[in-house]
Amino acid sequence: MGNMGYAMLKGLLKTYAPSDIIFSCATDKKRVAVSDETGVTAALGNAECANNAKYIILAVKPQMYDTVIKNIINVVSANNVIISLSPSHSVEELKEKFDKPVRIVRAMPNTPALLGEAMTGVYYDALEFSFDEKEVLDSFFNSFGTYKIVDEKLMNAVTCASGSSPAYVYMFIEAMADAVVKHGMPRQTAYEFIARTVIGAGKMVLETKEHPGQLKDKVCSPGGTTIAGVAALEEYGFRNAVIKAVDACFDKCDGIK
Numbered sequence: 599m600g601n602m603g604y605a606m607l608k609g610l611l612k613t614y615a616p617s618d619i620i621f622s623c624a625t626d627k628k629r630v631a632v633s634d635e636t637g638v639t640a641a642l643g644n645a646e647c648a649n650n651a652k653y654i655i656l657a658v659k660p661q662m663y664d665t666v667i668k669n670i671i672n673v674v675s676a677n678n679v680i681i682s683l684s685p686s687h688s689v690e691e692l693k694e695k696f697d698k699p700v701r702i703v704r705a706m707p708n709t710p711a712l713l714g715e716a717m718t719g720v721y722y723d724a725l726e727f728s729f730d731e732k733e734v735l736d737s738f739f740n741s742f743g744t745y746k747i748v749d750e751k752l753m754n755a756v757t758c759a760s761g762s763s764p765a766y767v768y769m770f771i772e773a774m775a776d777a778v779v780k781h782g783m784p785r786q787t788a789y790e791f792i793a794r795t796v797i798g799a800g801k802m803v804l805e806t807k808e809h810p811g812q813l814k815d816k817v818c819s820p821g822g823t824t825i826a827g828v829a830a831l832e833e834y835g836f837r838n839a840v841i842k843a844v845d846a847c848f849d850k851c852d853g854i855k
């Protein structure tokens with residue numbers, strides 16, 4: 599019940615009833631607070647939680663996987679569907695850790711799940727799951743946003759593109775706000791103008807299907823204000839800074855264990 603688990607829970611509750619869900623967490627304080635807030639039952643521990651669920655989401659940090667797997671190993675079977683959010687464990691590695699027949703789904707969501715606006719990359723071996731289980735997985739991943747099935751070798755790229763990138767977008771919004779506050783706009787007004795612009799620009803990419811470069815060109819009048827800003831962004835290495843950030847994120851993906 600950390601940042602990602604809580605965001606997914608809030609999104610899930612838009613589709614599922616509290617009685618469909620059970621969760622566990624590390625501290626009593628959070629267990630009581632989240633259960634009181636959402637009406638979802640809190641198990642007393644990971645084993646009790648896994649024992650009462652068919653679909654089990656591992657929403658702890660990769661470093662905690664060994665501990666949590668040890669907690670649940672005796673109550674899970676090949677009938678369970680284990681959904682891992684770790685960027686650092688492949689399906690094969692997780693199967694080895696359980697050391698018994700288990701079925702694993704690898705998923706990389708993002709925190710806009712809280713509002714039902716996640717973008718999630720999902721990988722699983724379709725041959726291991728029944729039609730009904732695939733229907734449940736479809737409804738599950740749609741309940742807190744949009745999802746796409748991807749090849750497992752793309753999961754690190756998904757971590758960069760959507761798992762981690764909300765942080766970069768927030769930094770962009772914050773930096774833009776700092777800049778316009780400098781020019782006199784009140785901070786809250788700045789956040790609204792900029793965040794709505796990010797939403798609108800994202801929708802333009804998705805809905806017009808135009809190349810982002812073409813959409814950019816349509817904002818840039820010759821000799822105008824926007825192209826002056828674009829030139830300054832290029833001068834200060836905006837595109838290169840983004841590529842370096844994604845490289846750093848990608849390189850870290852397999853290394854947290």
Ligand SMILES: NC(=O)c1ccc[n+]([C@@H]2O[C@H](COP(=O)([O-])OP(=O)(O)OC[C@H]3O[C@@H](n4cnc5c(N)ncnc54)[C@H](OP(=O)(O)O)[C@@H]3O)[C@@H](O)[C@H]2O)c1
Pocket residue numbers: 599600601602603622623624625644656657658659660662665666683684685706707708709761762
């Ligand atoms: N945050 C994101 O934006 C994001 C996006 C995509 C994927 N993910 C993935 O989601 C997973 C969780 O990340 P997160 O950011 O949500 O981490 P987080 O905020 O640290 O949440 C992890 C939670 O696990 C709890 N925990 C620790 N040990 C536990 C144990 N033995 N049994 C039960 N619960 C335990 C922690 O409790 P305490 O805090 O009390 O220790 C914490 O609430 C990671 O694999 C991460 O890569 C995260």
